[in-house]
Amino acid sequence: MAHKHIPATPPAPGELLAAYLDARYEVLAPGGSCLLRPGHRAPPALAAALPATCWTVITAWNPGSRPRPEADNRQADAALQAELDALGLRRLPTLASDAESNWPEPGWLVADLSTADTDALARRFGQAGVLHWRAGEAVRLRMYLAPPAEGLEGIDTGCVKWVVPAP
Numbered sequence: 001m002a003h004k005h006i007p008a009t010p011p012a013p014g015e016l017l018a019a020y021l022d023a024r025y026e027v028l029a030p031g032g033s034c035l036l037r038p039g040h041r042a043p044p045a046l047a048a049a050l051p052a053t054c055w056t057v058i059t060a061w062n063p064g065s066r067p068r069p070e071a072d073n074r075q076a077d078a079a080l081q082a083e084l085d086a087l088g089l090r091r092l093p094t095l096a097s098d099a100e101s102n103w104p105e106p107g108w109l110v111a112d113l114s115t116a117d118t119d120a121l122a123r124r125f126g127q128a129g130v131l132h133w134r135a136g137e138a139v140r141l142r143m144y145l146a147p148p149a150e151g152l153e154g155i156d157t158g159c160v161k162w163v164v165p166a167p
Contacts, residue, residue: 013148016065018155019098020129020141025057027109028093036131038141039159047135050092052111054134056118057094059107063126077106080125089113118142119163 011019025036029049036042036057046055060076062068084091091108113121115132122130122144129143140159147162 013145014152016128017143022099024097024099025131026095036139038131038139039156041138050090050109050111054112056110056113057107057131058110058121059105060125061105065128076125083121084110
């Protein structure tokens, strides 16, 4: 998959957060696609397509928001799928991108992946952020970076959980 307009260096944490919050998260469900937005409830069709008590959107592509060759991304995705299979979890494919369909990243909507397992997989695959939420709640963004000291002006962070390792 060719990437359009991918920056050579990862954005600053505040810019990256804004990009994650503004991204288009499309779940490719059998009955039609569903769009997810952090801070908003998932469409009811999502729960019908993949019933669960909680959901996670995760990818193994471009760890640390640094572009890498498609072959490396596909290999990482295969490893992520193997881990999800080993956990016996159901999933649907996703495609995340910015509003202009730049920076496309295939991933997975996973049913009933615990928060602890979500965090472990996100870290193992070098992800800066994932979506993770419980049924009946708004979609939440979990960021695996230290929150920036500045640069968050005008960004609604109410749906963001910063998950940083203990010092």
